[in-house]
Amino acid sequence: MVPRLRFVTGSAEGLSPNAGSVRVSLTNIYLFSSFFLEKVSNKVQQMTAQNMLTKIASGRVLDYSHNIGQYMGGMDWPGEGFVLPIATAVAVHNTVYVLGRGAESTGVAAPMEPRAFGTRVGKFSVGPTPGDEEHLLTFGSFGEAPGQFMWPTGIALDEDENVYVSDEWLNRVLVFDKDGNLLSTWGSRGSGDGELNRISGITIDDNGNVYLVDSLNHRVQTFTRDGKFLGKWGGPGDGEGQFNSPWGICLDQDGFVYIADHRNHRVQKWTPQGEFLLQFGSPGDGPGQLQYPSDVTVDPAGDVYVCDWANNRVQVFDPTGAFLTSIVGDAHEPSKWAQMTLDANADLRKARRLVSTMEPEWRFALPTGVTFDKVASRLIVADTQRYRLQIYNKITDYIEPQFNF
Amino acid sequence: MPDHSLTQMAHLMRRAGFGALPDELEERISKGYEETVEELLHPEAIKPVDQYELLRYQPWTWKPGTLSNPGPTSWVYRMINTKRPLEEKMTLFWHNVFATGVSKVDHWDEVADMIDLFRDKGLGSYQALLLDVARNPAMLFWLDNNQNHAPAINENWGRELLELFSMGVGAYTEEDVKECSRAFTGWTISRKIPRFPYGRFDWSFEYLADDHDDGEKTFLGETGRFNGDDIIEIICRQPATATFISRHLYSFFVADEVGVPAWSETPPIDPEAVKTLANTFMETNSDMRSVLRVLFNSDFFKKARSSKVRSPAEVVVGTMKLVGGADFPVPGYGELARQSSYMGQDLLNPPSVEGWHSGEEWIDSGNLIERINFMTHMVGDLERPGVRQMVEDLRSKGSLQPAEFVDATIDLIGSPRVGETSRKELVDHASKRGDLAWNEDATQRSLEMFKLVVSLKEHQLA
Numbered sequence: 012m013v014p015r016l017r018f019v020t021g022s023a024e025g026l027s028p029n030a031g032s033v034r035v036s037l038t039n040i041y042l043f044s045s046f047f048l049e050k051v052s053n054k055v056q057q058m059t060a061q062n063m064l065t066k067i068a069s070g071r072v073l074d075y076s077h078n079i080g081q082y083m084g085g086m087d088w089p090g091e092g093f094v095l096p097i098a099t100a101v102a103v104h105n106t107v108y109v110l111g112r113g114a115e116s117t118g119v120a121a122p123m124e125p126r127a128f129g130t131r132v133g134k135f136s137v138g139p140t141p142g143d144e145e146h147l148l149t150f151g152s153f154g155e156a157p158g159q160f161m162w163p164t165g166i167a168l169d170e171d172e173n174v175y176v177s178d179e180w181l182n183r184v185l186v187f188d189k190d191g192n193l194l195s196t197w198g199s200r201g202s203g204d205g206e207l208n209r210i211s212g213i214t215i216d217d218n219g220n221v222y223l224v225d226s227l228n229h230r231v232q233t234f235t236r237d238g239k240f241l242g243k244w245g246g247p248g249d250g251e252g253q254f255n256s257p258w259g260i261c262l263d264q265d266g267f268v269y270i271a272d273h274r275n276h277r278v279q280k281w282t283p284q285g286e287f288l289l290q291f292g293s294p295g296d297g298p299g300q301l302q303y304p305s306d307v308t309v310d311p312a313g314d315v316y317v318c319d320w321a322n323n324r325v326q327v328f329d330p331t332g333a334f335l336t337s338i339v340g341d342a343h344e345p346s347k348w349a350q351m352t353l354d355a356n357a358d359l360r361k362a363r364r365l366v367s368t369m370e371p372e373w374r375f376a377l378p379t380g381v382t383f384d385k386v387a388s389r390l391i392v393a394d395t396q397r398y399r400l401q402i403y404n405k406i407t408d409y410i411e412p413q414f415n416f
Numbered sequence: 417m418p419d420h421s422l423t424q425m426a427h428l429m430r431r432a433g434f435g436a437l438p439d440e441l442e443e444r445i446s447k448g449y450e451e452t453v454e455e456l457l458h459p460e461a462i463k464p465v466d467q468y469e470l471l472r473y474q475p476w477t478w479k480p481g482t483l484s485n486p487g488p489t490s491w492v493y494r495m496i497n498t499k500r501p502l503e504e505k506m507t508l509f510w511h512n513v514f515a516t517g518v519s520k521v522d523h524w525d526e527v528a529d530m531i532d533l534f535r536d537k538g539l540g541s542y543q544a545l546l547l548d549v550a551r552n553p554a555m556l557f558w559l560d561n562n563q564n565h566a567p568a569i570n571e572n573w574g575r576e577l578l579e580l581f582s583m584g585v586g587a588y589t590e591e592d593v594k595e596c597s598r599a600f601t602g603w604t605i606s607r608k609i610p611r612f613p614y615g616r617f618d619w620s621f622e623y624l625a626d627d628h629d630d631g632e633k634t635f636l637g638e639t640g641r642f643n644g645d646d647i648i649e650i651i652c653r654q655p656a657t658a659t660f661i662s663r664h665l666y667s668f669f670v671a672d673e674v675g676v677p678a679w680s681e682t683p684p685i686d687p688e689a690v691k692t693l694a695n696t697f698m699e700t701n702s703d704m705r706s707v708l709r710v711l712f713n714s715d716f717f718k719k720a721r722s723s724k725v726r727s728p729a730e731v732v733v734g735t736m737k738l739v740g741g742a743d744f745p746v747p748g749y750g751e752l753a754r755q756s757s758y759m760g761q762d763l764l765n766p767p768s769v770e771g772w773h774s775g776e777e778w779i780d781s782g783n784l785i786e787r788i789n790f791m792t793h794m795v796g797d798l799e800r801p802g803v804r805q806m807v808e809d810l811r812s813k814g815s816l817q818p819a820e821f822v823d824a825t826i827d828l829i830g831s832p833r834v835g836e837t838s839r840k841e842l843v844d845h846a847s848k849r850g851d852l853a854w855n856e857d858a859t860q861r862s863l864e865m866f867k868l869v870v871s872l873k874e875h876q877l878a
Binding site: 081082092095097112113114115116117122123124125126127128161162179180256273303321342345346348349352353356358359362363365366367369371372376377379395396397398399 | 468471472473474475476478479480481483484485486489606607608609610611612613614615617618741742746747748749750751752754755790793794
């Protein structure tokens with residue numbers, strides 16, 4: 012039993028007047044129906060063997076470690092949990108910044124006036140050992156005032172550990188220092204050079220160039236750290252070098268750029284100079300297929316991890332785009348903070364002991380972000396709808412146990 | 417005077433959907449009335465709303481918190497953006513019949529799954545729908561069927577199935593209620609992982625044979641070792657079921673009947689109409705499409721114009737279709753989804769299993785103010801593309817005399833028939849400032865007139 016999505020059909024629509032930009036019309040063959048006794052997404056489970064904590068493919072090993080976080084409910088206080096964590100950024104010394112998308116809240120307001128909670132950046136120390144995580148700092152909140160954001164989507168760090176947050180509603184980038192003090196803000200809405208329309212993924216290279224996914228302009232733009240426009244690539248479409256609502260972005264060791272081309276159900280690889288190189292992925296839920304990928308990250312060996320959002324999994328490809336394996340979430344044990352909640356509530360413990368299987372709890376639910384921590388050699392998956400991060404160690408010197416043990 | 421076919425089509429789209437703007441009406445008129453009815457009855461030919469788009473920007477809409485998040489948001493998003501209006505109108509219809517509330521279920525997503533069921537199966541066989549409703553976890557929990565055990569029955573579901581979901585009071589006895597409840601023992605819900613610490617999970621239907629009373633039962637004069645499916649099969653053969661459901665359809669699409677609790681004592685407003693629908697229901701084995709085809713093509717439907725009080729959901733959805741700006745996820749969509757609650761209709765949370773009281777009961781001093789405040793707020797907002805369009809449409813007509821100004825506005829807003837008294841008041845008011853000539857003043861005068869028109873009594877009707 013996998014967290015089911017309601018009946019949806021994937022397709023990209025035509026003109027959306029209020030978005031102020033053209034969205035490309037595609038016929039998407041993909042149908043996702045999950046309804047009562049139909050569990051289409053179980054198909055995914057069957058192809059990638061269940062109950063495995065260690066995935067081996069072609070000499071690479073992804074070894075599930077632990078998860079951190081928990082559901083904070085309708086609460087806006089910071090600390091040991093998240094509200095819809097959608098992206099992370101990793102600094103050295105086991106520091107992880109978690110971007111909380113937040114949720115709209117109830118409360119009397121004028122029609123269409125938004126209120127939200129949980130929209131913030133949380134800074135955590137996350138070591139290799141389950142339970143060693145600590146909340147260090149929370150900053151940012153929902154709104155339009157300086158230092159606030161409404162729809163924070165991407166997070167990245169520069170070499171000084173300044174924190175860049177992209178806001179896809181206010182169309183601006185906020186830059187904070189590592190203590191959460193606002194340093195600068197830049198960006199404005201439009202479709203001209205340097206103008207933005209629902210910016211999402213963000214990443215920064217070693218030279219301090221900022222790569223920003225300009226989602227509803229269907230392109231990537233580059234800027235200096237202060238927001239000065241440098242260049243732009245792409246445009247709307249489904250051909251080579253075109254995009255449809257692209258989302259996440261990352262760089263590899265050599266500076267090549269990978270972009271999750273969300274509504275084209277594929278990943279694209281470009282040179283840092285802005286030339287299209289290759290693409291992989293096609294619509295579907297089979298091995299190597301993608302459905303609305305949201306993010307991508309690359310490890311030092313060149314393996315590419317794609318956050319396959321609507322398929323509730325992370326798929327792994329080699330540098331040529333060949334499919335290797337996928338992971339579907341393996342959180343068998345509650346995190347430290349989740350355990351605190353369980354320890355405090357006997358009814359929760361009783362209720363959990365009455366279910367026939369805890370498997371739905373292990374699995375990803377609309378995971379949105381993937382980040383590779385090079386120093387610790389681990390993959391961090393933002394398991395968004397389960398309010399946690401799942402951490403997998405990437406092991407290169409793994410020795411398999413005896414088969415007929 | 418408006419052209420008859422325009423009036424007719426506008427009426428059809430208000431009742432079978434949530435209204436339509438002039439361009440859409442023109443297109444549908446050129447297709448033809450009967451052809452339009454067919455198109456409405458076959459939504460599968462038209463692309464549905466892409467729910468992934470809403471989830472992309474508002475991930476919290478997947479499984480909203482009961483108290484902390486506005487639960488009906490994804491449904492409202494669909495109602496506003498659907499190109500399959502009748503399919504979506506049927507979700508509202510069935511939600512009022514199989515009324516289930518989050519106040520007890522405590523999971524918005526479970527009740528929203530019922531709406532998905534109504535969307536999927538609402539235009540097909542009523543019997544097939546009923547079989548699925550009987551297995552729906554939110555419904556089973558709502559009516560305590562998870563507490564209906566072989567050694568000790570709980571009659572809640574069994575009773576409401578007969579009283580409110582199929583035949584209505586008077587068509588069965590208390591013994592039938594008991595026997596029906598016995599047949600549904602063992603129809604329960606599997607336990608699910610609780611909502612802390614990792615969020616919500618889904619319920620599933622579970623049949624426990626050990627908990628099922630397999631003995632002989634006598635139900636509506638028939639005897640056998642009935643299980644739930646058998647009961648439903650018997651129910652669907654009863655003329656009382658055809659009449660009851662047809663009366664619901666009449667009340668929802670044609671003219672407001674009295675509340676359901678009074679149905680056993682009060683005859684239908686138009687017994688012949690209900691009989692016509694019921695006959696089709698029986699002849700086609702409860703095929704909703706066939707019944708609706710007869711309904712929308714009937715004289716009794718075509719004549720029933722401007723007579724029905726719009727429900728709050730229709731007010732919200734209809735207004736947003738007019739003013740625009742809600743066709744793509746934006747912040748504040750959650751608050752939009754709550755607006756019908758302020759007007760007296762808490763979507764996914766009806767006050768009881770009887771559903772909402774409709775017709776004039778939608779209007780009280782509080783609700784009326786909320787409706788008007790909402791609509792005037794929206795039609796007065798120049799930031800909205802639909803509002804700007806209406807101003808442009810007026811401007812394109814050149815200078816307008818007061819009566820022309822009023823009539824043009826009424827057409828743009830798409831109000832049903834405005835009576836002479838109301839119209840005269842608007843014309844008198846417009847006359848105070850003379851002709852509408854396009855100077856600085858004109859935009860403000862237009863917005864004011866939009867607000868006046870939506871505040872009319874007539875505009876509360878469909």
